[in-house]
Amino acid sequence: MKTRKKLLLVAPEVTYGAGADIADAVLIIASELDSSPYEGDTVTRDRLRQTFGAVAQANAAPYTTVTATVPAAGSGTPGVAPNYGLLLRACSMSEIIEEGVSVTYQPVTDDAESVCVWFVEDGQLQKVPGVRGTVEWSFTAKQYPTMSFTFTGFYSRPEALTEAINKTPENIAEEFVVNKQNTPGRSVHGYEGCLQSLSLNIGNTVNYRALVGCESVQVTDRESTGSVEIEAPNIATKNYFEAIESHQAITLEPVSLTHGTVAGNTITVAAPKVQLATLSRSDSDGIVHYSMDMRLNPDQGDDEFTIKYT
Template sequence: MKTNRRLVQVKVEATPGTPAVPNPATDALMAVDFKWDNAAEPVTDEFKYAAGYYGAKDSFTVSLSRRCSFTLPVVGGGTPLGTNLPAPLLAMYRAAGHAAVVTAATSVVFNPVSDAMEAATLLVNDDGFLRRMTYCRGDVNWVFEEGKVPRANFSLLGTYETPTDQAMPAATMPTLQKPQGFNKSNSVVTLGALALKCQRVEIRAGRQNSYRNFAGAEDVVPTDAEAQAILKFELPTVAQSSVYADLETNQVRALSLTHGQVAGNRVAFGAAAAQLVTLSEEEDRGILMVTATYNLKPQAGNDQYLITLT
């Protein structure tokens, strides 16, 4: 089977665990670098018999789950504003523990949630070999870095179904805004009142999920979400902003990232309470840089950060 003939489809399940039926005309996903982290992850038990010779044991597959990961471009909500972000992209953020609020003619806003979390069905057709994951829930991290366009890296955990043969359907790929490079023209990163000379930003949703299979239940349950941001930036002077004092005093600062200039293709990240927890230094092209890890703390709940597409 040809790995370059792969179609990925995703759709939110109306009831978590009840398979959705993705439509290749509306639910095709432009996944980048798709891989099966475990196409069939077994839970096994075994008996090792007292048989008078070596090697006497039986193994029993009790349950199976699946894990996969892939990348999606980070782009704005399209135009007219708030009405043109493709359904499969919305589905992925929702399956990764986010509420998606679409306001026509205005924006798409994602925020993390702690209850009423959704799940999705994922179909992967590899040249006529079909694998399905249901009850999919996952994690996402966003990466903005020098010399690249921004990426959203997703990982999914879901229930297993036996693969089948199915002809590759004709799919309609979604129309996306073109991702824009992370550079001075397109991007601004602010910590407190200081605009940073920032080389890299990684925002980790920190979603944790667990697969269960026992009498009365087979599901993927969310267990926690501890968001972090990891920044690499040029060390500012003490007068500009003392990052070491922030670490010493448990200082909490607002963190923001805005990316993109044109309406319909702008992305804004905001965290009201970012606390510095680790700090290291290194040299880059003769400049002293720091890598700083921030815990993104909720204030009223489900507000560790907001992602706004305009």
């Protein structure tokens, strides 16, 4: 099999864990795609005997993981969700559509959705029902923006692909490079400096559970984090040392980024209460940069950040 002949398809599940029909699936554009087709907790069949040697192990709770790097872009039409919106919803995010205007995603605690995924690899495919996961966004200067997904779902044995996948991606535009022209807005605790990178991780805790009569993938916790690298400002302009201090008081301020200038393909990341921490220095073309970790705190709840497409 050839390494690059891979596809990722996804469809919503009406009933959790029941899977879906591949005819209803959408094709997701991915720049990186991989799977661990047969994971699980093993149990050893211990035996006492007269000689040394291995004993058999059984996989007591088989499951599958799929990882994918997906370009971050809009659908191309304001108020229409990008096709990978299904993946975001499977990462415990709500989808709010304002017709003709915008689509907004933000974390949720309850009523997590699920999807069915098909991992296709050069003549064979593995159907993975009951999928939920976590995601991280990356916006780095002079690179394309990406989302890195890690999904967990039920195991089923890979099979030969009997029919060609005749699908084309829909509701997805081409991504733009992160740079001055394409990324017009940024603010880190009120300072609009020269930004090198911004990453954001929803930080879902994803657990596969296998009990007698029950099988599920559950998102049981969330701790959203991120990081930012910015050209070091003059301390009189912006004092990031004061911002990272937490021994007397904790500073929570907004962080935001707007990427894109075209209707239907503009992404705005906004986090209202971000704590900065662990400042470190680096050199970039002879210029000092500050790298800081971010902890994204909720305001009223389930609102640590939003990803808005306009």
